[in-house]
Amino acid sequence: MKAAPAPTPIENLRKRMEGLRQIPTIPAVLAPLIRYIQQPVEQLDVQKITDMIAQDKSLAAQCLEMANSPLFGRWQKVETLRAAVIGLGFQRVGDIAMSCGVLNLLPRDGRGIDPVAFWEHSLGCALVSRHLARMISFPDPGKAYLAGLLHDIGVIVNLWVLPKEFQEAFQIGRQESIPLHEAERRVMGFDHCESGRFLAEKWGLPADLIQVVAFHHTPVQSSDQTGLVALIELSDLLCRMSGLNHGYVEARQVDVQEEPGFAILAEKCALLKQFDWARLTFELDSYMDDVHALVRTIYRK
Amino acid sequence: MTTAPTPASTAQEGPPDPDLVRLRDLIYQTAGIFHPDNKLRLLLDRCGRRMKALNTRTLREYFECLTVRPTKQAEMVALLNEITIGETCFFRNQPQLDALRQVVLPKIIAAKAKLPIRRIRIWSAGCSTGEEPYTLSMLLMEETKGQLKDWTIEILATDLNERSLAHAQTALYGTYSTRNLTPFYRQKYFTSVETQLQVMPAARANITFSRLNLSDDARMIFMKSLDLIFCCNVLIYFDLASKRRVIQHFYNNLLPHGYFFMGHSESLYGVSEDFHLVHLPGATGYIKGERRTGGGTQL
Numbered sequence: 001m002k003a004a005p006a007p008t009p010i011e012n013l014r015k016r017m018e019g020l021r022q023i024p025t026i027p028a029v030l031a032p033l034i035r036y037i038q039q040p041v042e043q044l045d046v047q048k049i050t051d052m053i054a055q056d057k058s059l060a061a062q063c064l065e066m067a068n069s070p071l072f073g074r075w076q077k078v079e080t081l082r083a084a085v086i087g088l089g090f091q092r093v094g095d096i097a098m099s100c101g102v103l104n105l106l107p108r109d110g111r112g113i114d115p116v117a118f119w120e121h122s123l124g125c126a127l128v129s130r131h132l133a134r135m136i137s138f139p140d141p142g143k144a145y146l147a148g149l150l151h152d153i154g155v156i157v158n159l160w161v162l163p164k165e166f167q168e169a170f171q172i173g174r175q176e177s178i179p180l181h182e183a184e185r186r187v188m189g190f191d192h193c194e195s196g197r198f199l200a201e202k203w204g205l206p207a208d209l210i211q212v213v214a215f216h217h218t219p220v221q222s223s224d225q226t227g228l229v230a231l232i233e234l235s236d237l238l239c240r241m242s243g244l245n246h247g248y249v250e251a252r253q254v255d256v257q258e259e260p261g262f263a264i265l266a267e268k269c270a271l272l273k274q275f276d277w278a279r280l281t282f283e284l285d286s287y288m289d290d291v292h293a294l295v296r297t298i299y300r301k
Numbered sequence: 302m303t304t305a306p307t308p309a310s311t312a313q314e315g316p317p318d319p320d321l322v323r324l325r326d327l328i329y330q331t332a333g334i335f336h337p338d339n340k341l342r343l344l345l346d347r348c349g350r351r352m353k354a355l356n357t358r359t360l361r362e363y364f365e366c367l368t369v370r371p372t373k374q375a376e377m378v379a380l381l382n383e384i385t386i387g388e389t390c391f392f393r394n395q396p397q398l399d400a401l402r403q404v405v406l407p408k409i410i411a412a413k414a415k416l417p418i419r420r421i422r423i424w425s426a427g428c429s430t431g432e433e434p435y436t437l438s439m440l441l442m443e444e445t446k447g448q449l450k451d452w453t454i455e456i457l458a459t460d461l462n463e464r465s466l467a468h469a470q471t472a473l474y475g476t477y478s479t480r481n482l483t484p485f486y487r488q489k490y491f492t493s494v495e496t497q498l499q500v501m502p503a504a505r506a507n508i509t510f511s512r513l514n515l516s517d518d519a520r521m522i523f524m525k526s527l528d529l530i531f532c533c534n535v536l537i538y539f540d541l542a543s544k545r546r547v548i549q550h551f552y553n554n555l556l557p558h559g560y561f562f563m564g565h566s567e568s569l570y571g572v573s574e575d576f577h578l579v580h581l582p583g584a585t586g587y588i589k590g591e592r593r594t595g596g597g598t599q600l
Contacts, residue, residue: 253408
């Protein structure tokens with residue numbers, strides 16, 4: 001009798017994920033909130049949004065904390081959620097709620113990866129993606145923010161489901177100063193793009209965000225037609241080459257214009273061809289202090 | 302209306318002052334040096350000093366001093382001097398030096414692997430009082446036990462200012478210049494001379510100091526076969542046409558695998574399309590792109 005072929009590493013992961021009760025979930029209030037905010041502005045109601053966020057007390061407190069960070073362009077202290085919604089607008093408050101929501105998803109013990117560094121990278125990527133999107137007139141900067149925030153959720157899966165293997169991969173990445181996804185593939189046979197895709201589908205994220213999670217290291221393979229995946233590939237790379245990395249720097253040289261994402265995005269956004277990458281890199285520097293401060297405040301609560 | 306900066310007003314948190322942002326953008330456009338939002342306070346402080354000297358009350362008025370008044374060019378130079386003051390020290394840009402050691406040197410070594418002569422040639426263009434070339438000399442000497450084993454290190458250090466060069470050649474430095482030195486480098490490469498520190502002869506032997514005007518085309522073409530060029534906070538004083546000329550020389554002076562480095566937050570945007578920006582861990586540098594072939598402009 002012929003033996004059944006051995007399951008691939010990713011099939012193993014899927015099996016283990018299905019058997020695991022503790023799969024991280026986004027806070028219950030977020031999915032309806034994100035859906036609600038997608039509606040035309042004239043249909044939105046300040047009180048309704050405030051009530052939705054207030055259902056989750058700790059989320060509400062974190063949202064206020066974040067709303068007062070200079071990263072969200074607010075210079076006068078806001079004391080209430082209502083004031084935050086009025087002062088910052090619906091989109092920003094949605095971004096903030098989502099950021100706080102996902103910030104709580106990593107196991108607090110870190111399991112070998114510094115959760116602060118991980119979220120600094122995700123939040124940094126969200127901010128850089130939104131900034132880049134605006135600079136090149138990408139049609140949906142709000143989506144770029146969300147995509148930047150969520151692109152690495154596969155890391156969360158790997159930490160929950162295969163903590164030992166992931167830890168080993170992370171150590172190899174750090175010791176050899178190579179990209180995390182390369183180290184993951186070497187140790188586990190797959191990377192956070194593949195595992196992230198499971199989680200993104202399980203959470204019921206929109207199709208474009210699933211594409212970002214699954215293909216942000218290989219944008220050419222994505223079916224995305226908007227350039228969103230390519231945009232995230234580029235801002236992720238910039239963050240990893242700067243102080244907004246995963247907790248270690250990759251010892252390599254990157255020419256953004258030679259990246260596969262550049263050609264894809266340049267087709268959608270003509271402004272990219274003359275884009276001042278040096279200036280964006282210097283601007284990214286100025287996010288760093290605020291991102292460090294914000295993630296640390298929220299995480300240490 | 303914006304009032305002249307005072308210590309009290311700079312201590313306040315607030316959105317960036319639009320007049321200050323306008324000044325920041327003017328400086329970036331004319332000099333190529335960028336102040337991100339978290340450095341705006343520093344910029345305000347530097348402008349404040351110039352405003353005090355000119356008895357100018359508002360940033361808006363000062364903007365006019367830099368753009369409209371007959372003395373605008375001299376004032377821009379004065380402001381740039383304020384901006385770069387105190388920048389000169391050993392190990393000024395550590396991420397750039399780390400990237401050099403970790404990423405750039407291995408690439409240069411690989412590119413020259415088949416050549417019979419193992420020699421690395423570096424030019425510190427606008428070396429001022431010598432901290433940069435000495436830093437590079439020490440850093441590379443540390444590598445001669447590893448990746449640069451049996452390599453000859455040649456550092457050319459040039460400046461326009463003879464007094465700066467004379468200082469560089471004494472290799473004597475006070476506490477301000479040496480503030481970033483780790484005990485390791487201090488002990489290994491310096492000796493104490495009264496209250497100062499002097500670079501030891503071994504680290505000085507790799508360096509040739511000479512006077513050179515970067516606008517002197519006849520002499521610029523003789524700077525040949527370079528692997529690395531450093532030119533930090535020098536081009537900020539050049540107008541666009543002169544900058545382009547100097548950069549064209551740098552491009553020709555570099556070997557095909559060569560790298561060009563500028564100061565922290567300094568950029569070549571809008572100056573050169575031949576050099577390509579590359580991201581290195583925690584730093585940026587420029588490499589030689591493909592030569593333009595036709596006569597037309599290529600984006």
